[in-house]
Amino acid sequence: MSRGMCEILMSDINNDFDDLTAEQPKGESSLMVVHKVTLEEKSKRIHMLKSAADQKFNQAIGFTHVVRLIRKHQKPIIGHNILMDILYVYEKFYKPLPDSLEEFKQTMLNEFPVIYDTRHIISNMKV
Numbered sequence: 752m753s754r755g756m757c758e759i760l761m762s763d764i765n766n767d768f769d770d771l772t773a774e775q776p777k778g779e780s781s782l783m784v785v786h787k788v789t790l791e792e793k794s795k796r797i798h799m800l801k802s803a804a805d806q807k808f809n810q811a812i813g814f815t816h817v818v819r820l821i822r823k824h825q826k827p828i829i830g831h832n833i834l835m836d837i838l839y840v841y842e843k844f845y846k847p848l849p850d851s852l853e854e855f856k857q858t859m860l861n862e863f864p865v866i867y868d869t870r871h872i873i874s875n876m877k878v
Contacts, residue, residue: 754780772796818844827865837866 761773761783772793773785788796809816818840821828830836837859842848845862849855859866 757781757783769793815844822862825864827867828863829867829869831868832870833866833868 757775757780761775764771764773764785769790770787770793771785772788773783776782776784820826828837838848841855841859849858
């Protein structure tokens with residue numbers, strides 16, 4: 752049986768039968784094991800799988816979580832010649848870049864109000 756067919760069948764079994772649960776053994780993409788279970792066991796298993804999926808999702812978003820925390824707590828962003836870095840982080844971990852520079856600047860000021868570019872600070876110092 753193909754992997755896709757196996758996944759569809761497992762999904763149908765898990766959703767349509769309260770006393771059955773289907774799973775694939777690790778490393779076996781075309782094999783399926785079906786177990787007879789109680790409602791309580793199935794509920795625990797669903798909770799465990801959901802918890803594992805949530806944990807995997809949280810690990811996958813990685814740096815996006817850091818960006819969200821910086822935004823939430825209004826922490827300053829400090830860097831040297833930081834414009835390209837901000838553009839990259841904005842597009843990859845926040846949302847697509849806006850069409851205009853003015854819209855980008857306004858969004859940055861609203862979402863990340865404190866940004867220090869040490870290159871700009873040093874170049875504008877009067878010595």
